[in-house]
Amino acid sequence: MPANLLILGGTTEAYDLAERLAGREDWHVINSLAGRTANPRLPAGETRIGGFGGVEGLALYLGECAIRAVIDVTHPFAARMGWNAAEACRLAGVPLLRLERPAWRPGPGDVWEPVETWAEAAEALRRTQARRVLLAVGRQELTHFAGIENIWFLIRLVTPPEPKPNFPAAEWLYSRGPFALDDERALLDTWAIDTLVCKNSGGEATSAKLIAAHERGIRVVMLQRPARPAEVPTAATVDEALTWIDNVFPACTATR
Template identity: 40%
Template sequence: MKILVLGGTKEAKTIAEALHSQGLTVVYSLAGVTSAPSPSAGYGTRNGGFGGVDGLVSYLQVQAIDQVVDATHPYAARISQHALQATRQCQVPLYTYQRAAWAPEPGDHWVMAHDWEDIVHKLQAYRRPLFTLGLQPLEKAEDRRADQVWFVRTLPSPDRHPAEGPQLRRIMDQGPFRLSAERALFNEIQPDVLVSKNSGGASVHNKIRVARERGIFVIMLARPPQPKTSGSYTSINTLLDALMG
């Protein structure tokens, strides 16, 4: 059996390694934003997009893929939709894995937002937001109110974004983020609100803890709806049982 794992997360690598260890042929694919497994992993890897739905259909057919596992980031909605459409056309089973979402804990102050426009509306009461949404705030810099200073944390990049400036400050860093480092960041920039995705997992959760400690509100961007597939899982072991059962 040949399985395509759509990755880009720590859990996706774990899934690929587990399937490979059971003697299955695995191809691990990622868009190129995150690091690929080392060549010693033992299974096939590919980098870059497929070229839309048609490109993914062609890949599934040419490579004779038997099953697809979508273990991409919970907010990677485009590739998830492409995977759904392509596997339906090819009649290939599609399984999805998403790490469990965070839930508010005592002392948290969360406000849910459904999209970027909703975030901008909810930001009207604040002047120093810290965004952990990736590049989107830089691309939407025209929505910044004149008296606001935006702090935007993104993955490291050698290129300066044209929107960067005194009122829109980019912080380039990559998780996992230690609790002490998050506390130091909040002390340095003094945000009055945190704008976050509900990514789940432990590696980037400490920002939520620090916001709780400081009594700062969190504008939480809701996850995109999951497509209906052959099976959706938040447990890696349960997913593996379904794939190899």
């Protein structure tokens, strides 16, 4: 009988991992999605949508569903879920792995300003006298920039926010990545962008904007990733995560 493996997902890597595990007879994959996206693409395997009810709720779920292992593949900025998973797995005695794409790092000639909070990001825009800003930060973070005077914002989102924050001067653009490099070049040029604000999400799906910004000498104000539990083992790729599974559970993998 296959063992139950819980993937805390929603990212590209989570979908890839579920697909890679779907053909194996030793694991039954259960994918957990937060439920913040309407009509999400369903990954391979079983899927549950919605929260667990904090640490205690997740620990209870792990026990009731006989989960043998958990792989946290949530977004790099979904920090609360990471801490909850670490504590719940500790309470339930279930092995946990964090699969996270490497962070972006500046190269020669990049004009990056790392910040730890959105308040610092807003202050950086004022201090550097930014005038035309591409804001690619997500719906929940917009309020930190609404109301800033003397800056025009191009606000790129997947779906419209409800309610929509009041920006003195802004254009709203709704689109979903990945974005082609030529399209990002055209976007920056068409709207005469002089500053980009984003999260250090890593990965290739949205990295083209950084290449285009580098080519034009555009300043990038980038929010750094929140801290994660240091004691949780990590993997940078799906292949590394599969190796972890095979090493931690040799008895299960021996039956493939």
